[in-house]
Amino acid sequence: MAFEDVFPKPIKEAIESITKIPTYGERGASRFVYNLLKVPSEDRTLIVDTLQNLVKSIKNCSECGILTDRDVCAICSDSKRSKKFICVVEESQDAYAIEKLERYTGVYHILGGRIAPLEGISAQDLSIDKLLERIEKYKPKEVIIATNPNVEGEATANYIIKLLRKQFHHLKITRISYGLQFGSFIEFADEISLEKSLENRK
Amino acid sequence: MAFEDVFPKPIKEAIESITKIPTYGERGASRFVYNLLKVPSEDRTLIVDTLQNLVKSIKNCSECGILTDRDVCAICSDSKRSKKFICVVEESQDAYAIEKLERYTGVYHILGGRIAPLEGISAQDLSIDKLLERIEKYKPKEVIIATNPNVEGEATANYIIKLLRKQFHHLKITRISYGLQFGSFIEFADEISLEKSLENRK
Numbered sequence: 001m002a003f004e005d006v007f008p009k010p011i012k013e014a015i016e017s018i019t020k021i022p023t024y025g026e027r028g029a030s031r032f033v034y035n036l037l038k039v040p041s042e043d044r045t046l047i048v049d050t051l052q053n054l055v056k057s058i059k060n061c062s063e064c065g066i067l068t069d070r071d072v073c074a075i076c077s078d079s080k081r082s083k084k085f086i087c088v089v090e091e092s093q094d095a096y097a098i099e100k101l102e103r104y105t106g107v108y109h110i111l112g113g114r115i116a117p118l119e120g121i122s123a124q125d126l127s128i129d130k131l132l133e134r135i136e137k138y139k140p141k142e143v144i145i146a147t148n149p150n151v152e153g154e155a156t157a158n159y160i161i162k163l164l165r166k167q168f169h170h171l172k173i174t175r176i177s178y179g180l181q182f183g184s185f186i187e188f189a190d191e192i193s194l195e196k197s198l199e200n201r202k
Numbered sequence: 203m204a205f206e207d208v209f210p211k212p213i214k215e216a217i218e219s220i221t222k223i224p225t226y227g228e229r230g231a232s233r234f235v236y237n238l239l240k241v242p243s244e245d246r247t248l249i250v251d252t253l254q255n256l257v258k259s260i261k262n263c264s265e266c267g268i269l270t271d272r273d274v275c276a277i278c279s280d281s282k283r284s285k286k287f288i289c290v291v292e293e294s295q296d297a298y299a300i301e302k303l304e305r306y307t308g309v310y311h312i313l314g315g316r317i318a319p320l321e322g323i324s325a326q327d328l329s330i331d332k333l334l335e336r337i338e339k340y341k342p343k344e345v346i347i348a349t350n351p352n353v354e355g356e357a358t359a360n361y362i363i364k365l366l367r368k369q370f371h372h373l374k375i376t377r378i379s380y381g382l383q384f385g386s387f388i389e390f391a392d393e394i395s396l397e398k399s400l401e402n403r404k
Contacts, residue, residue: 008270009271045257051253096209
């Protein structure tokens with residue numbers, strides 16, 4: 001008997017569809033599907049219902065691009081948040097990590113990725129025109145570049161900083177600082193972080 | 203502004219629900235959700251629809267316990283498959299891996315796991331009573347124990363072999379053999395596989 005006649009179609013289709021998600025290969029997709037089927041049946045339904053609600057209700061904020069369940073996100077539409085500070089991040093989850101601190105009172109701008117030539121992602125694939133538009137419109141006091149502290153995040157930051165310096169002569173542009181991670185050991189710190197942590201000493 | 207007021211509920215709920223899936227912690231669940239939201243919107247809907255269909259239609263075969271979209275699976279209900287051979291595996295995906303070879307013509311028995319005292323999984327949590335029932339009913343010529351080639355799979359195999367020997371004196375019980383993996387190098391083989399591969403030489 002041919003394998004296709006034996007293997008349940010709903011499992012095959014679910015595995016195939018999960019491989020459409022970035023970073024999920026066939027192995028990761030199978031693992032997801034079979035582990036999902038290990039969950040007791042009420043919880044399985046709950047999981048799928050929350051995913052259904054997720055894909056139905058989440059979109060990108062028309063202003064900053066963050067993932068939100070509103071047309072304009074809770075941050076952009078809050079009059080207490082100052083549009084004089086724009087924090088530029090790669091992805092929504094970066095902004096939400098900063099939000100968790102409950103200290104930043106400005107707004108965000110989500111690039112939707114980082115410049116990664118090896119993956120074919122260039123500046124044109126990021127939400128940079130919209131950033132320039134927003135700077136034009138809101139005339140912020142400061143733009144904080146908070147791309148990730150790695151090679152691609154650095155390259156993206158440098159690209160944007162150069163562009164902004166050229167177009168907005170008096171704009172204050174800052175970059176989040178490197179340093180030692182809280183709870184880490186100097187002994188095991190990488191050289192760049194240690195060096196930056198000494199340079200940026202207060 | 204409190205983080206809960208800013209963080210979209212559908213994202214929060216989706217991450218929380220995914221952590222109900224075995225092996226998914228908060229990090230893996232976040233990664234799944236945010237990567238899902240990177241998928242273009244038609245594909246997102248397709249993914250969730252296939253998952254909906256998966257959890258609605260897939261159940262355990264009332265006979266062998268394999269994951270199937272029928273009451274009795276395609277294997278058990280096929281008159282060309284011999285119930286005189288029962289291959290005992292830990293999980294449905296193990297049986298489907300064997301099915302992919304399109305060589306085995308007997309039936310399966312899915313244990314639903316393996317004995318793992320450290321995770322609190324004991325023999326009582328596995329479908330062993332049902333296996334005894336099926337052996338009683340079908341009087342197979344051979345029971346093939348195909349639990350995984352690792353410590354827990356071995357312990358589970360040994361437990362079942364001992365039990366079957368006690369209850370069914372004339373039953374032929376076999377264990378899948380260890381050996382070198384196809385495409386591997388003797389130089390890098392682990393000792394157990396190499397030893398077994400010499401022992402089991404034909």
